[in-house]
Amino acid sequence: xxxxxxxxxxxxxxxxxxxxxxxxxxxxxxxxxxxxxxxxxxxxxxxxxxxxxxxxxxxxxxxxxxxxxxxxxxxxxxxxxxxxxxxxxxxxxxxxxxxxxxxxxxxxxxxxxxxxxxxxxxxxxxxxxxxxxxxxxxxxxxxxxxxxxxxxxxxxxxxxxxxxxxxxxxxxxxxxxxxxxxxxxxxxxxxxxxxxxxxxxxxxxxxxxxxxxxxxxxxxxxxxxxxxxxxxxxxxxxxxxxxxxxxxxxxxxxxxxxxxxxxxxxxxxxxxxxxxxxxxxxxxxxxxxxxxxxxxxxxxxxxxxxxxxxxxxxxxxxxxxxxxxxxxxxxxxxxxxxxxxxxxxxxxxxxxxxxxxxxxxxxxxxxxxxxxxxxxxxxxxxxxxxxxxxxxxxxxxxxxxxxxxxxxxxxxxxxxxx
Amino acid sequence: xxxxxxxxxxxxxxxxxxxxxxxxxxxxxxxxxxxxxxxxxxxxxxxxxxxxxxxxxxxxxxxxxxxxxxxxxxxxxxxxxxxxxxxxxxxxxxxxxxxxxxxxxxxxxxxxxxxxxxxxxxxxxxxxxxxxxxxxxxxxxxxxxxxxxxxxxxxxxxxxxxxxxxxxxxxxxxxxxxxxxxxxxxxxxxxxxxxxxxxxxxxxxxxxxxxxxxxxxxxxxxxxxxxxxxxxxxxxxxxxxxxxxxxx
Numbered sequence: 001x002x003x004x005x006x007x008x009x010x011x012x013x014x015x016x017x018x019x020x021x022x023x024x025x026x027x028x029x030x031x032x033x034x035x036x037x038x039x040x041x042x043x044x045x046x047x048x049x050x051x052x053x054x055x056x057x058x059x060x061x062x063x064x065x066x067x068x069x070x071x072x073x074x075x076x077x078x079x080x081x082x083x084x085x086x087x088x089x090x091x092x093x094x095x096x097x098x099x100x101x102x103x104x105x106x107x108x109x110x111x112x113x114x115x116x117x118x119x120x121x122x123x124x125x126x127x128x129x130x131x132x133x134x135x136x137x138x139x140x141x142x143x144x145x146x147x148x149x150x151x152x153x154x155x156x157x158x159x160x161x162x163x164x165x166x167x168x169x170x171x172x173x174x175x176x177x178x179x180x181x182x183x184x185x186x187x188x189x190x191x192x193x194x195x196x197x198x199x200x201x202x203x204x205x206x207x208x209x210x211x212x213x214x215x216x217x218x219x220x221x222x223x224x225x226x227x228x229x230x231x232x233x234x235x236x237x238x239x240x241x242x243x244x245x246x247x248x249x250x251x252x253x254x255x256x257x258x259x260x261x262x263x264x265x266x267x268x269x270x271x272x273x274x275x276x277x278x279x280x281x282x283x284x285x286x287x288x289x290x291x292x293x294x295x296x297x298x299x300x301x302x303x304x305x306x307x308x309x310x311x312x313x314x315x316x317x318x319x320x321x322x323x324x325x326x327x328x329x330x331x332x333x334x335x336x337x338x339x340x341x342x343x344x345x346x347x348x349x350x351x352x353x354x355x356x357x358x359x360x361x362x363x364x365x366x367x368x369x370x371x372x373x374x375x376x377x378x379x380x381x382x383x384x385x386x387x388x389x390x391x392x393x394x395x396x397x398x399x400x401x402x403x404x405x406x407x408x409x410x411x412x413x414x415x416x417x418x
Numbered sequence: 419x420x421x422x423x424x425x426x427x428x429x430x431x432x433x434x435x436x437x438x439x440x441x442x443x444x445x446x447x448x449x450x451x452x453x454x455x456x457x458x459x460x461x462x463x464x465x466x467x468x469x470x471x472x473x474x475x476x477x478x479x480x481x482x483x484x485x486x487x488x489x490x491x492x493x494x495x496x497x498x499x500x501x502x503x504x505x506x507x508x509x510x511x512x513x514x515x516x517x518x519x520x521x522x523x524x525x526x527x528x529x530x531x532x533x534x535x536x537x538x539x540x541x542x543x544x545x546x547x548x549x550x551x552x553x554x555x556x557x558x559x560x561x562x563x564x565x566x567x568x569x570x571x572x573x574x575x576x577x578x579x580x581x582x583x584x585x586x587x588x589x590x591x592x593x594x595x596x597x598x599x600x601x602x603x604x605x606x607x608x609x610x611x612x613x614x615x616x617x618x619x620x621x622x623x624x625x626x627x628x629x630x631x632x633x634x635x636x637x638x639x640x641x642x643x644x645x646x647x648x649x650x651x652x653x654x655x656x657x658x659x660x661x662x663x664x665x666x
Contacts, residue, residue, distance in 0.1 A: 373493075374520040375527075385511065
């Protein structure tokens with residue numbers, strides 16, 4: 001008898017149910033998975049992030065109920081859509097009156113159109129797992145030439161033991177429309193849980209999409225996110241990612257700039273403590289001329305946490321008159337913390353203005369001494385300097401209520417004031 | 419107020435201070451002059467508690483407390499203030515925010531109530547006017563983009579805000595034009611009273627035209643080699659420091 005070598009990816013998903021929708025998409029994804037393996041650190045894209053910590057474990061799909069009030073943003077009047085362990089919780093969700101905005105289940109998408117639209121976006125084994133097994137998600141659609149009355153807050157909560165939450169959203173902002181989305185990833189009494197997230201979107205011609213992403217899960221939760229966005233001509237896209245939670249986090253933001261005169265901005269702040277591993281991969285692909293992209297990621301790592309930043313910008317041959325700026329700065333607060341930073345720039349056009357840079361160091365000793373010499377305790381002085389360091393990125397959060405929410409988060413978790 | 423006895427200090431393996439003695443009483447102004455490399459700035463750094471300076475011998479008593487045993491911030495809380503020779507630029511930290519933090523930590527140390535926002539802002543207005551520092555500068559990031567003169571005025575502004583018992587001005591006159599020098603000196607003179615004291619560390623005599631010292635000390639090769647009245651400064655200006663070596 002011949003021994004059959006069981007595929008690790010298939011093993012990983014064993015016993016999971018595939019909901020009865022988006023059938024052809026799921027089928028295709030599942031077929032692709034049959035021939036795949038999990039990435040090792042020999043694969044360049046995963047060199048600094050070891051996923052065996054996740055893939056050696058067993059996770060199950062579990063629907064659950066949980067109180068979500070604490071995860072709402074104070075004073076922010078918005079549509080609140082709640083997902084618990086990857087399942088939509090209609091009872092906890094609130095939709096407001098907003099004529100141009102439609103929020104439905106992702107299964108209501110036209111499968112063919114959806115597949116075609118995202119043909120050019122990159123998939124990896126985790127996003128394919130999500131595609132095959134996602135248990136819920138939203139299709140958010142903002143009508144042409146209209147600005148949504150209210151922001152959309154997608155609240156994700158993970159709870160329980162060894163839970164996998166495969167959630168998948170798609171947002172479409174039509175020509176000339178404007179939308180603001182907050183995605184928060186939270187957990188409550190979660191042990192060894194895995195948020196496997198896919199969030200995709202299309203920003204139409206002259207449209208604008210802003211996303212603030214807040215990751216504050218407990219340090220027992222894994223989070224791998226794939227965020228793919230396509231920009232049509234003259235569109236604006238801004239995404240800020242704030243990461244304080246999770247044991248192992250891998251964010252992958254990909255922007256395909258498919259038109260001229262676009263503005264793309266992605267920023268991030270990641271703060272590691274304990275044994276956290278926080279990885280931000282970004283990719284901006286400039287295909288057309290006269291576009292600007294800007295990227296600022298800042299990390300502060302304490303204890304024995306590790307950070308990864310890998311930002312890649314490609315300026316294609318036809319993408320003349322591009323301005324692309326990328327910077328990554330890190331502060332290490334302890335001897336045991338570390339950061340791997342890799343800014344990448346590939347330019348095939350000849351008339352562009354691009355810059356990239358990366359710094360990693362400790363807090364400025366002279367500044368620390370200066371503050372202490374004025375009577376400020378070392379700990380407070382450190383806080384002031386760290387707050388100043390990341391404040392520049394936090395200022396990119398334009399919504400006052402969201403900003404207040406983030407400030408409160410930092411005050412509660414770190415004692416930092418801005 | 420301050421009593422330094424037989425102070426020896428080294429940086430890495432270099433002995434810089436070699437048995438320095440100094441007594442400063444409340445109400446006094448002392449000037450410490452000396453050639454480059456004599457140990458003037460080392461003295462300021464040792465008193466403020468900067469890392470990298472090792473005291474190998476001697477004692478420093480500050481109003482009954484062993485200064486050398488205190489952390490930098492606690493020295494400040496006890497009422498010691500160092501005006502930096504090279505004020506540090508701290509992007510992102512606003513001048514007034516950090517001063518409010520400092521004032522409140524100092525107050526907490528003295529078991530006093532935090533300062534109210536109203537009182538604090540009133541104090542900012544009053545004290546910034548004292549050194550003719552634009553109120554806008556007062557609320558900007560610490561020293562960021564400040565000119566040399568503005569940085570030094572900001573030091574005196576901070577001194578005015580914190581009301582120290584003993585202020586050490588480390589080459590505050592360096593890099594100042596004559597107008598800025600007068601403003602800075604004027605600020606120091608207005609803050610001066612019978613309960614506090616000032617040590618002016620300087621290379622040149624010109625600041626002492628505006629802030630009149632009670633004593634002038636000459637620091638050379640890690641020791642005070644000569645002490646005299648304010649006229650000593652003029653004599654040094656005229657004859658240079660070599661004259662001290664010859665007579666010492």
